[in-house]
Amino acid sequence: MRSWNEPVKNKAHIELIPMIDVMMFLLVFFVLISLNVIPSQGMKTQLPGAASAQQLKPQQHAIVTLGTDNRLELDGQPVTPETLVNRLKAQQENGQKTAIVLNSDKSVPVERLIAVMDSLRQGGFTAISIATRKL
Known part of the structure; x- marks a missing residue:
């Protein structure tokens, strides 16, 4: 009896x-973003501390950031002190009040903080x- 050598067929398999590797990269990026290691938009500030600090209630708010070197930002976008109030008024929806959060670096002089607050109050923001x- 004769026999022929038939080629052995390999079964398909998934390379693990x-x-x-892909799953590990995804995990690393997720962890880095969760821990804020990858910087977010806007300038870096060191907030002053307060023992009675409270969490803000969810509402429509705008974040005004005062940085060193006379930098000023509105929601992460650079703005000048003269156009700050006009940009905030443009963001308001149908007379709805906007709460403003001043995010100031602790090295910013208090005089500059008060000047920005004063211009906001004169613009109608309370x-x-x-x-x-x-x-």
Whole structure:
């Protein structure tokens, strides 16, 4: 009796090592973003601390950031002190009040903080809060 050698057929299989590599990269990026290691938009500030700091209630608010070197931002976008009130009024929806959160670096002089608060009040904004970190 004669026999022929038939080629052995390999079964299809999934390579696990490349899939594990991709999953590890996804996990690393998720962890870095969760821990705020990857910087977010806007300028970096060191908030002053307060023992009585409270969490803000969810509402429509705008974040005004005062940084060193006379930098000023509205929701992460650079703005000049002269156009700040006009941009805030343009953001308001149908007369709805906008709460303003002043996010000031602790090295910013108090005089500059008061000047920005004063211009906001003269512009008709009365709900102004100063951001702090909890001690």
